[in-house]
Amino acid sequence: MSRFxxxxxxxxxxxxxxTQHQGRKCAARxxxxxxxxxxxRSIQTFLDNERRRLVIENEATxxxxxxxxxxxxxxxxxxxxxxxxxQSRILNLSEFDQNIKPISCKVVDKTLEVIWEDNxxxxxxxxxxxxxxxxxxQREKFSESVNTKVVHWSDDFQSTYPTADFNEILNDDTxxxxxxxxxxxxxxxxxxxxxxxxxxxxxxxARSGFRRMTHYxxxxxxxxxxxPSNLAYTHHRIFFHTDSPFYDxxxxxxxxxxxxxxxxxxxxxxLADGFKAAAILKENHPEKYRLLSxxxxxxxxxxxxxxxxxxxxxxxxxxHDARGQMMKVNWNHFTRDSYFDVDIDQVEEFxxxxxxxxxxxxxxxxxxxxxxxxxxxxxxxxxxxxHGRSELEGGVxxxxxxxxxxxxxxxxxxxxxxxxxLRVAAQQ
Numbered sequence: 023m024s025r026f027x028x029x030x031x032x033x034x035x036x037x038x039x040x041t042q043h044q045g046r047k048c049a050a051r052x053x054x055x056x057x058x059x060x061x062x063r064s065i066q067t068f069l070d071n072e073r074r075r076l077v078i079e080n081e082a083t084x085x086x087x088x089x090x091x092x093x094x095x096x097x098x099x100x101x102x103x104x105x106x107x108x109q110s111r112i113l114n115l116s117e118f119d120q121n122i123k124p125i126s127c128k129v130v131d132k133t134l135e136v137i138w139e140d141n142x143x144x145x146x147x148x149x150x151x152x153x154x155x156x157x158x159x160q161r162e163k164f165s166e167s168v169n170t171k172v173v174h175w176s177d178d179f180q181s182t183y184p185t186a187d188f189n190e191i192l193n194d195d196t197x198x199x200x201x202x203x204x205x206x207x208x209x210x211x212x213x214x215x216x217x218x219x220x221x222x223x224x225x226x227x228a229r230s231g232f233r234r235m236t237h238y239x240x241x242x243x244x245x246x247x248x249x250p251s252n253l254a255y256t257h258h259r260i261f262f263h264t265d266s267p268f269y270d271x272x273x274x275x276x277x278x279x280x281x282x283x284x285x286x287x288x289x290x291x292x293l294a295d296g297f298k299a300a301a302i303l304k305e306n307h308p309e310k311y312r313l314l315s316x317x318x319x320x321x322x323x324x325x326x327x328x329x330x331x332x333x334x335x336x337x338x339x340x341x342h343d344a345r346g347q348m349m350k351v352n353w354n355h356f357t358r359d360s361y362f363d364v365d366i367d368q369v370e371e372f373x374x375x376x377x378x379x380x381x382x383x384x385x386x387x388x389x390x391x392x393x394x395x396x397x398x399x400x401x402x403x404x405x406x407x408x409h410g411r412s413e414l415e416g417g418v419x420x421x422x423x424x425x426x427x428x429x430x431x432x433x434x435x436x437x438x439x440x441x442x443x444l445r446v447a448a449q450q
Contacts, residue, residue, distance in 0.1 A: 069124060076089045076136070087151070090156075091122065092121075094146070095122055096118075098113065102142075103144075133147055170437075174298035179295075184212070186204070186214070191213065195440055199444065202230055202433050205402075205433070209297070213398070213399040215397060221424075222424075223399070226399070229436075231432025231433050233426060233427070234274075234426070234427035236427065243425070246418070246419055254411075257414040258413060263409070264405070266404075266427075267337060272404065272405070273427035274403065274405055274432075276404045276409070276425065276426075277401050278394075278409075278423050279425065280399070280423055282396060284419045288412045288415040289393060289419070292389055292390075292410040292411065293389060293400070293402065293410075294408040295388050296383070299388045300340055307375070319364075321337065350406075351405065404430075
């Protein structure tokens with residue numbers, strides 16, 4: 023028996039008549055459609071029984087796509103299996119045989135129709151299938167469309183870091199998108215011209231997502247206190263750290279708004295590119311990088327503020343996604359606990375790896391310093407950029423910041439929604 027069973031056939035896409043053009047944008051759009059539809063495509067489909075795949079060949083472009091049968095059945099778009107308004111499957115994995123086979127397939131108009139051996143009928147839009155190609159380049163294209171490429175800080179980042187205007191962010195969707203895309207790309211954007219009062223942090227939280235609650239409340243004010251529940255409420259120097267690694271899901275973005283600055287020496291905000299520092303460590307000391315990626319530490323925060331709290335979480339300093347890309351840095355010596363769940367023979371190696379990473383963070387190549395002025399707001403991607411503060415010399419200070427968080431998932435959602443909103447507006 024032949025490995026390929028022909029079961030389908032040809033899709034001819036002809037040239038359609040253009041509708042009457044209305045305005046320059048409409049004319050350009052219709053011209054693009056005509057050019058696309060003018061390409062007459064011949065599509066042939068086959069079933070590959072040996073590899074359990076449906077094969078689509080485009081004779082016009084000489085392209086070939088393959089789709090595993092189990093994936094096709096799982097992603098059936100019929101009304102019994104999929105709810106289009108919710109964009110959600112109705113069918114559960116337990117409700118179909120994962121070894122099921124198609125018995126026929128054919129291309130009709132712009133769709134692929136598949137009949138399965140249990141007589142279930144599935145229909146797939148041809149372009150929908152092409153967008154979900156399993157070719158590596160198409161998978162990478164989709165990944166790039168839903169993520170932002172990380173750019174490590176250059177040597178001149180101190181003088182070239184991105185900035186944004188507070189009022190433009192609030193009133194212009196293009197500026198909103200530019201702000202959060204740069205925040206994703208570089209991990210830091212300085213927002214200027216912020217009203218010098220408490221409250222604007224809430225405006226940017228609402229514009230980019232919504233407030234992330236912690237045991238310090240829905241925001242927190244940084245001033246020197248007589249009874250500090252956090253080192254930020256003292257005059258002491260604060261080393262490079264990411265906020266709140268004592269949570270399993272730590273805040274994704276941190277907003278620090280300067281209302282009053284320390285009058286004397288000190289009080290500089292220090293920012294470090296944690297991803298760049300990790301990349302340098304990986305290149306020069308791969309074993310230390312591996313250790314910080316695979317062995318964890320406890321982080322804790324215990325006290326009384328908005329509520330009484332006792333938060334403890336265990337993480338490796340470096341966290342990666344399924345593709346092996348760095349996605350989060352857990353780094354906070356103030357909250358790193360003395361309980362240490364590492365084999366005793368690895369303790370000194372772990373400390374050596376941490377010291378090497380800390381030295382890179384403190385090198386001029388990886389960090390910048392900026393003494394905020396009233397009306398400045400430092401916005402950082404807390405998953406990547408570490409921040410700190412130089413000592414408030416003199417011990418007494420009127421320094422006053424209002425700070426808050428937004429989860430990174432919400433910022434990425436806002437980014438995609440805003441991109442689509444601007445895309446649709448550009449076509450009208």
